[in-house]
Amino acid sequence: MMKTEYRNPSSAVFALVAACAIAGCGGDGRSGDGNLSVLLEAEETIVDGIQAGTGDESILDGFDIEFSRYIATVGLVAMNQGNGSNAQTSTVVAVADFTSLGTPPPELTSFSGIPTGQYTELGFETPAADSAVVNVNSVDSSDVDAMIANGWSYIVEGTITRISDSASKEFRIEADVPAIYTNCALEGQEPGANVSRSSSATVTLHGDHIFFNGFPEEEGNVQRLAQWLWDIEDVNDDGVLSRPDFEAATDVGSLFPTPPEGVYELTGGPVSSIENAWDFVRAQLATQGHIFGEGECEWSPL
Numbered sequence: 001m002m003k004t005e006y007r008n009p010s011s012a013v014f015a016l017v018a019a020c021a022i023a024g025c026g027g028d029g030r031s032g033d034g035n036l037s038v039l040l041e042a043e044e045t046i047v048d049g050i051q052a053g054t055g056d057e058s059i060l061d062g063f064d065i066e067f068s069r070y071i072a073t074v075g076l077v078a079m080n081q082g083n084g085s086n087a088q089t090s091t092v093v094a095v096a097d098f099t100s101l102g103t104p105p106p107e108l109t110s111f112s113g114i115p116t117g118q119y120t121e122l123g124f125e126t127p128a129a130d131s132a133v134v135n136v137n138s139v140d141s142s143d144v145d146a147m148i149a150n151g152w153s154y155i156v157e158g159t160i161t162r163i164s165d166s167a168s169k170e171f172r173i174e175a176d177v178p179a180i181y182t183n184c185a186l187e188g189q190e191p192g193a194n195v196s197r198s199s200s201a202t203v204t205l206h207g208d209h210i211f212f213n214g215f216p217e218e219e220g221n222v223q224r225l226a227q228w229l230w231d232i233e234d235v236n237d238d239g240v241l242s243r244p245d246f247e248a249a250t251d252v253g254s255l256f257p258t259p260p261e262g263v264y265e266l267t268g269g270p271v272s273s274i275e276n277a278w279d280f281v282r283a284q285l286a287t288q289g290h291i292f293g294e295g296e297c298e299w300s301p302l
């Protein structure tokens with residue numbers, strides 16, 4: 001990278017600034033041989049759904065979940081090599097339907113000509129989209145326009161099916177979830193991502209947190225339950241469970257029973273006080289950002 005000989009220092013600085021403008025790098029502007037491609041990935045729960053069963057990652061109370069659309073905005077990747085050194089930021093925000101990202105995984109953004117090494121602090125956001133949003137996999141323009149107009153980070157649509165009688169209900173979650181994820185790290189590896197001459201990192205969205213029984217720092221002991229979604233009433237009688245219905249579901253104690261009756265623990269999440277099912281959904285969506293599949297990130301309060 002940047003092999004051009006410059007006749008004077010000011011033109012070199014200009015070229016570096018221009019390269020950063022194209023590549024989206026920032027911070028102190030130091031250049032190097034490092035190149036990082038940041039890819040988008042969906043957890044298999046988004047693509048394959050979540051099945052009823054007794055397994056560690058099954059829905060334990062007898063419901064199947066399928067997602068027909070799982071559209072999200074992801075971007076504003078930021079990273080540095082510790083204490084802010086060699087900070088790199090990307091202004092790119094992408095919108096993608098995570099049910100159909102395909103292979104190889106699409107690129108969210110890239111950094112070119114940056115210092116190599118371990119970027120120990122790495123994060124990203126699920127911000128409100130604006131007109132500059134990059135449509136990664138042909139999301140319907142009507143959906144993108146609605147996300148921009150309403151400040152939504154997510155359009156999640158799917159079906160919940162009760163195993164006992166095969167009855168089903170449709171749900172559609174259109175939500176503003178401007179979560180900021182920081183200090184992402186995959187257990188067993190150095191935090192963040194390593195940047196070499198040709199390297200990649202993966203931003204992964206999970207699809208099952210709205211069925212978690214709380215807001216655990218680690219997902220190992222979590223239980224997945226869906227009775228609460230089934231119990232929401234279609235108060236506006238339009239045949240789909242959506243925001244007005246979730247907001248009208250205010251009996252938090254029966255939807256998300258705490259011990260000894262139930263297993264929910266609603267404290268410690270991104271929404272300080274969960275007053276209805278909509279608060280619960282937004283809070284859980286704000287914890288779904290990961291790197292490299294299962295790498296956890298710290299999340300901000302909404």
Ligand SMILES: [Ca+2]
Nearest residue numbers: 234238240242
């Ligand atoms: Ca409804």
